[in-house]
Amino acid sequence: MFNKIVIFGVGLIGGSFALALKNAGAVKHVVGIGRTSASLERAKALGIIDEIGASIPDALKGADLVLIATPVAQTEAILASIQAHLEPGTIVTDAGSTKADVVAAARAAMGEKIAQFIPAHPIAGRESNGPGAAIPDLYQGKKVVLTPLTENSSGDLERVMFAWKLCGAVIHRLSAEEHDRVFAAVSHLPHLLAYALVDDIARKPHAELLFQFAASGFRDFTRIAGSSPEMWRDISMANQTALLAELDAYITQLNGIRALLAAQNGPGLEAVYANAQRARQNWMSSIEAAEKARKEGGD
């Protein structure tokens, strides 16, 4: 049970966290803090938060847990603003899509209170955003990756894991660097590639004709290019090193496929395509098996 939780950013991510804990009867009082009073009023009207934080010192008084669920570029300023007011028993966690930069920001901002900060990344999202998009089961069956610091106590870690489990999430642990390399490959690079393709097509003189004949394959391939440009600019910049490494590997891969195509090497091209198809089928099967096991386990 949490007596008081403070949430910075009461949109989809923070709002869904609050709703899930409320649904589980696991939190008595939720305080919301945000940049626009309209969002905070909306979140209060929707029952996501119980109180709009009037000041940071007041909000933090007696808080068990603070969740920072704002765009990742704001994390350091928020940590700096709360540091002086943080009580010894309060745990701070976040929901940022990159972790090494968040850890660096936390070390810079938190000083001797760094042990109270537990970095986390819930792997969940929807097309829509804001308090109105928040739903209590957003995290049901989804992964949450914790990237604990050596300074974190096992008791605090347990508390954060407990909160996410109440939301229905499946907990994983990686180092911040592992996390960033993994998500550069399976999330940040695909976003960059999808944006790159749509921008490339949109800037062609016959773009209108091209879009006219784009069909469902194109729609799904580019769905993630509908994501927030500001958010993905921040993620790309925050994870620059790992993303550059993945992008370079991919450009090398494309140059290799280009050579096969230019040489009319049908078997070579087919081998690449077939390996991809096989790997994707195995991946889809393992997802379905894991989902089935999770549901049967009632977890």
Added chain:
Amino acid sequence: MFNKIVIFGVGLIGGSFALALKNAGAVKHVVGIGRTSASLERAKALGIIDEIGASIPDALKGADLVLIATPVAQTEAILASIQAHLEPGTIVTDAGSTKADVVAAARAAMGEKIAQFIPAHPIAGRESNGPGAAIPDLYQGKKVVLTPLTENSSGDLERVMFAWKLCGAVIHRLSAEEHDRVFAAVSHLPHLLAYALVDDIARKPHAELLFQFAASGFRDFTRIAGSSPEMWRDISMANQTALLAELDAYITQLNGIRALLAAQNGPGLEAVYANAQRARQNWMSSIEAAEKARKEGGD
């Protein structure tokens, strides 16, 4: 009304064409020809075809329309096998995903009967394949691109358009070269890029860890990498020139984005992402508007 239609390849594409025309009461007799007797028996049992063609001369006797709906690499051999038996009143059309190569194959195989061949490409597909996947409304609201030859008569063209309209399709006309350039950009390149990404990840030493954290964005981005490797090898090879041009443009685009990222040029990166997001939103809105107009028009 068609008295007799002959379909080469009674799978998803050919089978759905037959079912749609049967549903419309627009065909008396459908003859199927294929490589495996199992597929043909299945198609007959499902009511897709009325007769399994015993021989090409028999099948073509009195046929109004021949549809070639096999993998595109077989088109030339099929045209060569039917050429001598084709009656003057029979129209031949196809459903291949590439058109300049099909036109070249037709010119080589059809000789003085080339006017009877009308190249076409229905833009429709499903995850599944074979006669069991065929459905009568596959083409409802979908585009069919005709790439007519100068030799085609307007009467024959009208007949082919009439058949596709009975299937519920919306007819478009392009030159074969235009068609291939358009689909290289909006279909063939995205397939190649999706295959390339999954193959790239699958060959990394820590592939298992990466796939473990791939989520819904990755799933949609790579959906088309679940497509048939043989089919996409053939399409890539058949449309080599246009696909290489699009791939080169894309690699140039990636190198440009790489430079922005390496220089930590946030505004530059955001401009690319924002342009893509805006273009995709406009495209989605225009699709929805067109779909609404089509439904309201009862077309």
